[in-house]
Structures are given as structure tokens and as C-alpha cells.
Amino acid sequence: MNSFVYDVLRVLRNRGVLLVMLLTTLLSFVALTIFVAVARPLSAFQVNADQTIVVLIMGMIYAFFVPILGIQSGYSTYARDRATGVLESVMVRPVTRERIILSRYLAVVIASALAIAVALGLLDLISVFETGYALPTLQLVGLFLGLLVESVAFAGLLFLLAHLLRSPGAIMGSAVVVFVLIDIVWFFLLLFVGVFFGGLSTTSGLSRVVGLEYVDPSGFPLLVMAFVQGGLFGGLIQPPGGLGSIGISVPFLVVAGLFWSIVPFLLALWLARTRD
Amino acid sequence: MLRFAGVSKRYPANRWLPARDPGGPAAWGHREDQRPALDGLDLEVRNGEIVGLVGLNGAGKTTAIRIAVGVSLPTRGSVSVDGHDIVEEKIEAASTLGWVPEFPNFEPQAGALDLLQYFAGYHGMAGAPTREWCISLLKQVGLEGRERDRVGTFSQGMKKRFAMAAALLNRPKNLFLDELLNGLDPQGIRFSRNLLLSLRQQGCAILLSSHILTEIEQLSDRIAFVHQGKLIKTISHEELEKAPGSRLRIRVTSPDQGALEYLRSVGPTETDGPTFVLAAPQVDPAEVNAQLVRRGYRVVDLHTEREDLEAYFFRLIGEDT
Structure with missing residues (x-):
């Protein structure tokens, strides 16, 4: 079997990766059921608005769990193999260190893309089942790209940690700390900053929140969704000067997406070339 | 080949830094005593x-x-x-x-x-x-x-x-x-x-x-x-055979002072019951055999007793076995 295909399948067969995707889909289903049960009798939303809210809720759930997907796939594909010495059985083959790390990173990217695509496809089916409507394609594509960047960024951080720490326990422990800081603590920090700098209704407060979201890879899907939905939080918050005035624009999103997809990995690649 | x-x-004392070339300039954070x-x-x-x-x-x-x-x-x-x-x-x-x-x-x-x-x-x-x-x-x-x-x-x-x-x-x-x-x-x-x-x-x-x-x-x-x-x-194997610790063990039918004197003229020799032990690794065993026969001795056994690798190794690094 081709070595690269083997690496991709290894990620997809990983029980941790499967568990995360299953759990995320299950939670999405529960959240969607609750949403439909609460919102429908109130007739609070029109169909389009309904769908936007559905994507937002699902996006937030996915954005919360996808880092675990990235951590698990990065750990099982590269970090654990490097820390336990399993990678040496490959390094002795006629292949460069750069090729090994690049091939495994691409395997993570492809496996993450497949896993997220399948999960979003299921989400779309759940939406049809619960609300009778398919989700808007553009919003799903935006969510897909945002989640892929998020997953890959966390996988890249794991690749990097594998070159800074020696034991699997230390790597996984640090990954959990990073996850809690970035995914949970950071969320409360940006809410605090937003309120402290004039609330979420002012350009000043919103631009600071958006700035902090750019610094946080788990905030990236929410920024992409804000862009495709035309406003923050499912379009409910519209900045006075438009999204561009608070920094949500194509160039910024592209740069941030590329940064989070590539920079942690490039640092890991540099360390792989220069250090044992 | x-x-x-x-x-x-050289593994760096500070493992967050890359290893330094021992012949190269010192860098911040590197310990020189490693x-x-x-x-x-x-x-x-x-x-x-x-x-x-x-x-x-x-x-x-x-x-x-x-x-x-x-x-x-x-x-x-x-x-x-x-x-x-x-x-x-x-x-x-x-x-x-x-x-x-x-x-x-x-x-x-x-x-x-x-x-x-x-x-x-x-x-x-x-x-x-x-x-x-x-x-x-x-x-x-x-x-x-x-x-x-x-x-x-x-x-x-x-x-x-x-x-x-x-x-x-x-x-x-x-x-x-x-x-x-x-x-x-x-x-x-x-x-x-x-x-x-x-x-x-x-x-x-x-x-x-x-x-x-x-x-x-x-x-x-x-x-x-x-x-x-x-x-x-x-x-090499040949060199190990002739290592300083190698000895020639010789048995003759009637060991006497004459045989001992001849062997001592070749190298340091000790007796071990009826056997002579010649500690001269460079000596040619065939020549020793010939000389003993020429002197009228019947050589029953003559073999090189090589120092084993373990003893050689410890002697090399200066430690007692």
C-alpha cells in the first residue's frame, strides 16, 4: 500500500478521531432538536433566519470540539510516534525527515477534511430531518473551511509540541492545557474585553473581540461564519461600519487561515530538520 | 561500505536549544562542561x-x-x-x-x-x-x-x-x-x-x-x-591473537631446568605443574617447538592461550576485571 494512503487511513481509523466526530454529530443532533422544539412554537424565525441560527449553533458546537479532532489526529499521526520512537522505524528508510513530517501533515489535512465533510453532511441530513430544510451551501462551505483550518492548526500545534517535549504524556498534557486556554478561557477573555471596551454594539468593542478571535485558532470558524452570514452571531450583531470596519474581510481571513494552517507546521518542520 | x-x-545541556558544534563558538545557554x-x-x-x-x-x-x-x-x-x-x-x-x-x-x-x-x-x-x-x-x-x-x-x-x-x-x-x-x-x-x-x-x-x-x-x-x-x-583477530596478554602453553615429556632456561631466554616463563607458560605473544610457536625438539625434548602439547576479549577490553580501558 502507498505509504501516504496508509497514513491517511490510519488517521481515519483512529478511535479517538471517530469518537470526536460521533460525539460532535450527536451533540449537534441534540442541540438542533432542542432548538426546533423551542423556536418553532414561538415562530421566532423565518426559514432563512432559522437556517442561519442552525448553522451558528452547529458551528459553535463543532468549533468547540474540532480542536480535539486536530489534537487527536496530530497526536496519533506524528506526535506519539515521535515521542515513543516508533517514527524511527520510518526514518531509517530512504525518506527525508522533511518528507515524513510533510506527508503525515498532509494525511492529517486530508483525514480532517474527510471527517469534517462527513460530519457536516450528517448535520445537513439532521437539519432536513428536523426542520424540513437543507442548510445553505455557502454557509456550509464557509463552516467547512473554518473548521478545517481550526483542526489543522491544532494538529500543527501537536506536531510542534512533539519537537519540544519528549514524552507522550507531556505532549498530551500540554495539548489539553492549550485546548482549555484557547477554546474555553480565551472565549471568556474576549467576552470580557468586548464588554470592557464599550460592549458588543460598538465598533471599538467588536474590533477588539475580532482581533482576539484572529489570535485564537478556535475562533477562526466563527469569523468565517460571520463573513458568510453577513454579521456576528448568525447575523444578529451588525457592526455600524460593516464587517470590514471590524476586520472581517477576505484578505484578513485568508491571511489568518494560511497563518494557522501553515505556521505551527513550519516551525515543527524546521525543528524536525535541525534537531533530533 | x-x-x-x-x-x-553532543546533547545540549539546555534541550530547548539545538546541539552546538563542539569546535564552534559558544552560544548563549550552552554549558561547556558537558x-x-x-x-x-x-x-x-x-x-x-x-x-x-x-x-x-x-x-x-x-x-x-x-x-x-x-x-x-x-x-x-x-x-x-x-x-x-x-x-x-x-x-x-x-x-x-x-x-x-x-x-x-x-x-x-x-x-x-x-x-x-x-x-x-x-x-x-x-x-x-x-x-x-x-x-x-x-x-x-x-x-x-x-x-x-x-x-x-x-x-x-x-x-x-x-x-x-x-x-x-x-x-x-x-x-x-x-x-x-x-x-x-x-x-x-x-x-x-x-x-x-x-x-x-x-x-x-x-x-x-x-x-x-x-x-x-x-x-x-x-x-x-x-x-x-x-x-x-x-x-583485528590476528592482532588479538598476539595481544600482550596472549600466552604459549607448552608441555614436554620430561620438563627440567634446561627447558625452562631455554624458554626464559625467549620470554617470561612460569611453570604450572608439568606445563610451561610462556608470556611472549610475539613469539613464533613453530620456532619454539623446533628449538625444544632440537634440544631433545618431546613436545606433547603446544598451544596459544589467547587473552579473551573481556580481559583485553578491561586492560585497554585500564580497569580491573
Whole structure:
């Protein structure tokens, strides 16, 4: 079997990766059921608005769990193999260190893309089942790209940690700390900053929140969704000067997406070339 | 052919920093007092030759092998495999080498045959012939019937056998064996010994590290002694025969003062019951025999009693056995 295909399948067969995707889909289903049960009798939303809210809720759930997907796939594909010495059985083959790390990173990217695509496809089916409507394609594509960047960024951080720490326990422990800081603590920090700098209704407060979201890879899907939905939080918050005035624009999103997809990995690649 | 040229390895005191060239300028954060794991190793292993690497724990044997197979980077110097630098020309160099590490470590969830085929992919091997070759390798190393078993379920000895199969996958011309016999049962040891001799006959260059000095002594054409990161001596079998600790043990039918005086004129001689022990490693046994016969003695037994490798090694590093 081709070595690269083997690496991709290894990620997809990983029980941790499967568990995360299953759990995320299950939670999405529960959240969607609750949403439909609460919102429908109130007739609070029109169909389009309904769908936007559905994507937002699902996006937030996915954005919360996808880092675990990235951590698990990065750990099982590269970090654990490097820390336990399993990678040496490959390094002795006629292949460069750069090729090994690049091939495994691409395997993570492809496996993450497949896993997220399948999960979003299921989400779309759940939406049809619960609300009778398919989700808007553009919003799903935006969510897909945002989640892929998020997953890959966390996988890249794991690749990097594998070159800074020696034991699997230390790597996984640090990954959990990073996850809690970035995914949970950071969320409360940006809410605090937003309120402290004039609330979420002012350009000043919103631009600071958006700035902090750019610094946080788990905030990236929410920024992409804000862009495709035309406003923050499912379009409910519209900045006075438009999204561009608070920094949500194509160039910024592209740069941030590329940064989070590539920079942690490039640092890991540099360390792989220069250090044992 | 393998060649180590001034290979040094120094692990940084601060592991967050890259290792520093021992001959290079000092950098912030580096401690200067750290002893290198390997210090200017120069060694050559020719085709069709087995070189044994001998040293205490921490002498640098495993470090040398890890650098040579490309899993560890040298701080200074280079290793070439069939003329290709293992760092600069990794693909060419690694295509002709095989490595059995001291503690083989493979992906535990993978099936034995799947994993061998995965490794084969890196050598550009694929398809049904490769699958057959992998199955035959597993059979050769005694893992027949375990092709579908997960490597993680293997015992240490079975992992060693699997590592041998993985090392032979690309029909290597250069083989690095780190404590090959550790963890193997008598059958595995015999298989490994025969394999090494057969590969040597086929022109393979083999670097063998082991703590079992009798094996090194039996199998190696030359023995390289490493101590505290430095190569302190390389010795051939012939040289070991004539090492200062070697002695000539002689028995004649009627030992007397005349025989003793003659032998003492050749070198320091002691008596051990009816036997004379001549501590003169450079002496020609045939000449001693001829002289004794000429003097009217009947020589019943005359043989060289060689200093064993262990004693030689400890004498070399200046430690008592």
C-alpha cells in the first residue's frame, strides 16, 4: 500500500478521531432538536433566519470540539510516534525527515477534511430531518473551511509540541492545557474585553473581540461564519461600519487561515530538520 | 561500505536549544562542561566485513549507530554509506542500509505484514511480489503464521525478529545491528549468527554492537573499542591473537631446568605443574617447538592461550576485571 494512503487511513481509523466526530454529530443532533422544539412554537424565525441560527449553533458546537479532532489526529499521526520512537522505524528508510513530517501533515489535512465533510453532511441530513430544510451551501462551505483550518492548526500545534517535549504524556498534557486556554478561557477573555471596551454594539468593542478571535485558532470558524452570514452571531450583531470596519474581510481571513494552517507546521518542520 | 569521519555528538545541556558544534563558538545557554556522547569517531567497515563495536554502557555505541542510520544528527563530522552522506544524501544512503535497534519500536496497532508492506513502499516496492517477499521474510525470521497479528502483541524477542525482517526488506548492503542478540532465544541467536555469516559472504558491510563479547569475538573480523565517546582502538583477530596478554602453553615429556632456561631466554616463563607458560605473544610457536625438539625434548602439547576479549577490553580501558 502507498505509504501516504496508509497514513491517511490510519488517521481515519483512529478511535479517538471517530469518537470526536460521533460525539460532535450527536451533540449537534441534540442541540438542533432542542432548538426546533423551542423556536418553532414561538415562530421566532423565518426559514432563512432559522437556517442561519442552525448553522451558528452547529458551528459553535463543532468549533468547540474540532480542536480535539486536530489534537487527536496530530497526536496519533506524528506526535506519539515521535515521542515513543516508533517514527524511527520510518526514518531509517530512504525518506527525508522533511518528507515524513510533510506527508503525515498532509494525511492529517486530508483525514480532517474527510471527517469534517462527513460530519457536516450528517448535520445537513439532521437539519432536513428536523426542520424540513437543507442548510445553505455557502454557509456550509464557509463552516467547512473554518473548521478545517481550526483542526489543522491544532494538529500543527501537536506536531510542534512533539519537537519540544519528549514524552507522550507531556505532549498530551500540554495539548489539553492549550485546548482549555484557547477554546474555553480565551472565549471568556474576549467576552470580557468586548464588554470592557464599550460592549458588543460598538465598533471599538467588536474590533477588539475580532482581533482576539484572529489570535485564537478556535475562533477562526466563527469569523468565517460571520463573513458568510453577513454579521456576528448568525447575523444578529451588525457592526455600524460593516464587517470590514471590524476586520472581517477576505484578505484578513485568508491571511489568518494560511497563518494557522501553515505556521505551527513550519516551525515543527524546521525543528524536525535541525534537531533530533 | 560504511565510513565514520570525525563524528561527534553532543546533547545540549539546555534541550530547548539545538546541539552546538563542539569546535564552534559558544552560544548563549550552552554549558561547556558537558561530555560529548561521541567524540570524533573515525571508523570504516569494508564490504564483506563484520566489525564489532565494544564498549561500556554510555560509551557511544548506540549513538554512533543511530547517527549512521539517519535517525540522529551528528553535531560534527559525517557518516557515509556506500559513498553517500547519511544527512546530505539521505535517500541514496538509506536505500542500501538496514538497522536492527536494541529495543525495536513499531506501530503497535499495525499488523506485521501490513507494516512490512508499508515500509516496503518507502523503498519503491509494491504489489504481489513485494507481499510475497514480506511473507517469506517473516517466515525466515520465524514469524510464520503471525503475519496478521498486531506488532504490539509480540514479545520482545518477536519484535527483534520482526526488526530483522524489516532490516532485510531492501536486501541491504550495509547492516547496523545494535545488541542484536538481546531478547532472542537460542534458535533466534543461531539464526542471527548464520544470517550474519551469510550476509558477510555476500559482501555486506556489518557493524555489530553487543555486550556479549564472546559473540563479538566469534563473529567479527575486526573489533572497535569505544570508551567515553572515543574510539580507543581497533584490532583485528590476528592482532588479538598476539595481544600482550596472549600466552604459549607448552608441555614436554620430561620438563627440567634446561627447558625452562631455554624458554626464559625467549620470554617470561612460569611453570604450572608439568606445563610451561610462556608470556611472549610475539613469539613464533613453530620456532619454539623446533628449538625444544632440537634440544631433545618431546613436545606433547603446544598451544596459544589467547587473552579473551573481556580481559583485553578491561586492560585497554585500564580497569580491573
